[in-house]
Amino acid sequence: MDILDILRAALQQALGPQAIVFALAAIGLNIHFGYTGLLNFGQAGFVAVGAYGLAVSVVTFGAPFWLGIVMSLVAPLVLAVILGVPTLRLRADYLAIVTIAAAEVLRFVFGSVEMKETFGGSNGLNGYARPFQQANPYSSGIDLGIISFGRNDLWSLTVGWILVALCCLLVWALMRSPWGRVLRSIREDEDAVRSLGKNVFAYKMQALALGGVIGGLGGMFLALKQASVVPSDYSTLMTFYAFAALLLGGAARVLGPVVGSILFWFLIAGLGSFFSQSAGKGGWIPTVIMTDTQASVIRYIVLGLAIMLLMIFRPQGIFGDRREIAIDGR
Amino acid sequence: MRKRLYRVLVALIGALMVLLVGTPVAAQATETPPPDATAIQVTLQDEANKDAQGNPKPISGVTLEVTKDGKKAGEGVTDDKGVATIVVKELGKYTVTLDEKTLPEGTVLDENTKDKVTVTVRFQGPNNRAIFPIGVTAGEQSSFLKDFAENLRAGLVFALVLCLAGLGFSLIFGTTGLSNFAHGELLTFGAVMALSFDQIFKTGGLSSVSVILAGVIAVALGGLGGYVQDKLVWGPLRRRGTGLIAMMIISIGLAIFLRYLFQYFYGSSTHSLSQYSDQQREQHWYYLGLSLADREAVIVVIAIVTITAVCLWMAKSRMGKAMRAVSDNPALAASSGLRVDGVITNAWVIGAALTALSGVLYGMQLQVNSFMGMRILLVILAAVTLGGLGTIWGALVGSMVIGLVYELGPLFGVPTSIKEIGPLLIMIVILLVRPQGILGRKERLG
Secondary structure, three states: OHHHHHHHHHHHHHOHHHHHHHHHHHHHHHHHHHOOOOOOOOOOHHHHHHHHHHHHHHHOOOOHHHHHHHHHHHHHHHHHHHHHHHOOOHHHHHHHHHHHHHHHHHHHHHHOOOOHHHHHHHEEEOOOOHHHOOOOOOOOOOEEOOOOOOHHHHHHHHHHHHHEEEEEEEHHHHHHHHHHHHHHHHHOOOHHHHOOOOHHHHHHHHHHHHHHHHHHHHHHHHHHHOOOOHHHHHOOHHHHHHHHHHHHHHOOOOOHHHHHHHHHHHHEEEEEEHHHHHOOOOOOOOOOOOOOHHHHHHHHHHHHHHHHHHHHHHHOOOOOOOOOOOOOOO | OOOOOOEEEEEEHHHHHHHHHHHHHHHHHHOOOOOOOOEEEEEEEEEEEEEEOEEEEEEEOEEEEEEEEOOOEEEEEEEOOEEEEEEEEOOOOEEEOOHHHHHHOOOOOOOOOOOHHHHHHEOOOOEEEEEEOOOOOOOOOOOOOHHHHHHHHHHHHHHHHHHHHHHHHHHHHHOOOOOOOHHHHHHHHHHHHHHHHHHHHHHOOOOOHHHHHHHHHHHHHHHHHHHHHHHHHHHHHHHOOOOHHHHHHHHHHHHHHHHHHHHHHHHOOOOOHHHHHHOOOOOOOEEEEEEEEEHHEEEEEEEHHHHHHHHHHHHOOOHHHHHHHHHHHHHHHOOOOOOOOHHHHHHHHHHHHHHHHHHHHHHOOOOEEEOOHHHHHHHHHHHHHOOOOOHHHHHHHHHHHHHHHHHHHHHHHHOHHHHOHHHHHHHHHHHHHHHOOOOOOOHOOO
């Protein structure tokens, strides 16, 4: 067992592109759930339309790259309006069911054989990311001793973490404005806000759209980094992982989702590496108890357990404030 | 007029082929002792002309020519098992050509069938594998009515399975208000438990009733699982006053936990229950024009009996009445002297057992794998939402509608590869226009 190896794998993931995608998705969720109290279980749908907005407009419709980027911001906005107009009046758990269903419908449509011409079917789309790769100013990768990133990864990471920082700044600025205070008061008591003459529906809609667009940014980043979009990436698990990251870091805190996402991937990759070293040939766990394939599954078992325990014993996560969590519904 | 297409399948024997066609081909492979030299083995089978056991009829006396770079490298004639072994000298790329003139009277290649296939010989020895894609794309023409009957049958069976799971969901939602995202895993639990006990019983003296016995045990364990869940997790949370949204997120954690726990023990591949394979569709039972395989008839009967029993029990028994009272208004039920916590525990036990039964039946109809519950969780949600969350009759009606829509949708323009979207779209629309569902009452809406 090589502790350094485990640490390397964990750090690589914690600072890598995956953490950025989930940080952006979780920042979006933080605006929905943490600040406004909207239970959006369809964040994967917003991430997906962000990614597909770029890929479809460039690959399928031959639009220039910059227009693809614009479309990847517009698509989540459109989805937010389509979803929001009818659903924002529903009770929290109904909203959750509608959004999760809508995200799944989107994923099915993107992956369907019948729409292969437009969305590329289950193989997805690629061949749109060249301008992004060409803009790479780095001439070589970076070696930080324990971890190292190649030239392309370094460029993605720079762009990604800048995006995350900008989004955090935006959330920080917005949430200390009067607008942000209205959002929080909607989370605490919708009727009280309404009685003060605020248009609750409009505020909720703005929150849904903003969080959706930030989630879409995550999708755009994933699409640029991978240079391909594949529908299976955007399953409900993506939403749940983003939720786990958010809850881990602490909802209703500006840096909660970012720290949560870094920690989430640190733990997932660390556990993965730990168990893959422990099981199989040369490991200390006998194969009767755990084989190689089983070793790759166990981190998700731990993840599920962790989500439960976190929500039961410390729903505010690491940084959160218990009084600021919207978990009392009905 | 229906044109009969003769489909001829020519295959090179190998592991790939065994996977695709099943045991008959494998049996032929072992019966023909291969020579020591490097060779290509070809099997010719008439897929359109099957015998009583459903095995395709072998075609004998057909000449096959093997060429390499345009030069002839060997020739062979299929024997009475439809197998030809053609010896070649070296490794490399070969083309196998079928001589159409030597096919027996009445057997013709259909339009989509090619008479050539390229084979790469990579290994010394006779086991060079590849697939001859002849006749695979050609389908029989079918009428709308036949498709409709076929899908109606599938839809009916699926709807009944869905109904049991929906009843379970409704019982739990009605008494606790929890949208349980781990409900799909309760279904998977039933299926994998049935699978495990089936594996135990099928070799012993109980092999003739192995699936039935395993199913009964799985349902009992499912109920026990519901009890344990309520005592360990949900009960303490209720007493602590944890909010419903927090519980919902906890149920997501539980779902992920259980799903990967099942994957840990059962892998990600598909398993079938032991009596699955000998259920041929040839042994039909005919009911109202629907032809059900024995297996499906059993599923239908079990489901209908159970659903009727549960409905009667809910309507007549003391506990059933208590459950309805709790789901109507827990505070009022408590103040009239009902032991609300006990009633909720009962709902968990019965709900989980019903869902496990649904998993057993679903595993009989399709097959068992660790992700089956997750895949239909949203369809279950769609069914109970359509009928009205928390109401028994709503779960029944909703499940029937959604089950039929799920299977009949493809006939009316829903793309087959994504037939899940039919139920999901219905659910979204219902939640928008009539959130209380078809049979729900308005005041249930918070």
